[in-house]
Amino acid sequence: MEQINNIQVVPCTSSDILKPFRVHYSQNGTRKSWDFMQTHDSVSVLIFNTTRHCFILVKQFRPAVYMCEWEKSQPEKVKEKVSEEAGKDASKGGEPGAESAETETDNAELDSGHIQDIPPASVGVTYELCARPVDKPDLSLEEIARQEVLEECGYDVPVTKLRRITSYRLGVGVTGAKQTMFYAEVSDENCVGVAEGSRQASEGELVEVVKVPLHEAIRFAYDENIPKTMGVIFSFVWFHSNMSPKYKISTNV
Template identity: 30%
Template structure:
């Protein structure tokens, strides 16, 4: 990250103030039925939230986890001050993510999908407080286009280009991706690394397919979030989102100011 961009990003972080000071998620967008808040619009060809809800059952059950190729629990034994310690963890794949900027729409492209773990957490929280069991709507999250690095033959940039094509429906070559940074996620549980990229796209790069791989159970909706609504979006505690998404939107705002619509990425042509 260059010095000018770092200064712009740091200034934004220092000036950040939450718009909603109430601690805890209110799920306001679910309660109000407004599934496209803050000026968001769905791109055609992806799976809408309403369509996915229609495919989901109404009941949720939590069961012991069978052997999984994606999550492998284990314990780390070590010592601290001569005393034996144990830390429970999970082994998981490294991953990639990308903040996508649609230059014609002047919007960031987000993906929205159903996350069973988020729904389960909301159900547990409701049960503990004596509230009605929430529906599957609370399990929908707002994320960057992202994926696991479960194909060893692909570089991080190649894996990201494949995810953009499958999820967002844009053809972006690995050379058109800007590597922003690499982060460590779920530090207390997994410690897996994620390469973060950025790319500018437009409708000339639209390709067949959008919404993820149906045979893998993916049902992804691609949303355009206008740049002038970023702060309202990241401050809305009723929308399930990760710290990484908030970082990416702040980074994108700063990058647009310092490098313009192309984000400083040269075309592959």
Template identity: 30%
Template sequence: MTHTIEDFHLEPLKEGKFIHPHLARYRQDGEAKSWEVLEAGDSVAILIWHREHGRFVLVRQFRPAVYLHNKEGMTIELCAGLLDKEGYSPEAVAAEEVEEECGFRVRPEALEKITSFYTSVGFAGSRQTLYYVEVEESMRIGPGGGVPGEEQIEVLELSPEEARRLMEDEGVARTPGLLYALCWWFARRSEA
């Protein structure tokens, strides 16, 4: 998937839909300090293993913040989503994201929690929970790709060998959650 990006520029943001910029003022050990922070929502991310294909199911999409740094903006990531739906458990959100982004229907109780951690701790400090789930073709309900209005999402399948190469390829924008989840998966396989 190739995108043509034109007229990219930044504008001041007073109030955002998903993030809220603030100046935090506080005292630390008696000294007055301040720090720029973004109030952002917590999220889930899911490492998907396709049992029949013996491949990871990942997503590739354009991220404007990454574009600022590499003038390409395309990332390879885990399927993921914000915890922004009231009354939904993290597992229910994760299952919904697997369906929307990758086209597989999974039961929330089929998700295995890997861990939770804080992301972008220097300015946002959002919490992300990683899950693992296995799928097969009988669970496919559509092509994936996200919902209307979202960034275009391309569904990728990578073999374990391709995933290992991706982990070391600094020329590809990939997320810490993806790297951690793949390390977890490979460590788990070596222990079996």
């Protein structure tokens, strides 16, 4: 997860995950436009292990987070690289041989000449809830959530044991997709022997399962030095507000 190299920034001409659009509309008599991305809705699951009194999160490398951090540290170089690649994409009508050689040269420069300016992979690693896009229309949200808990974290949880917390919108300025959050209590007995925590490399993901002790959860949620999603913060606060009497824990921050 920590070994990131051979970085190439290129235009995205097509994607199975994101589709860019521009909408034109009138609001109170004023003509406006807005750019947005169409993507899948998703589910997320707050997992609490009752045997060990800890939360089960996943940690993974997020290229979008990494590129944001890279751009903040080297804004001009990142913009320059994007402009170069966009220019090459727009000039595909030239001689193929020359274009191929130019691309190879640029890639070599990125790998060797700028390698000292590339931030460590750790700046793109985030802590998240177990989550998955809603990309199986024949399954209910609960069934999709159950499958992801099993595949990503190695816990076999019956659908009937999933408690729906709420749903909300993500990235309202860019995607507006809806995420539905569930709560699941598991025990060590529910852990099936699927290498707790590692997603198959063939699926394009490298996920590490991490445990956050119950007594450290609120500190974890508010620690700005720990990169995490808003779902982690909200779900930990929800747990302390709704489940603390059951486990007789303090909600003091």
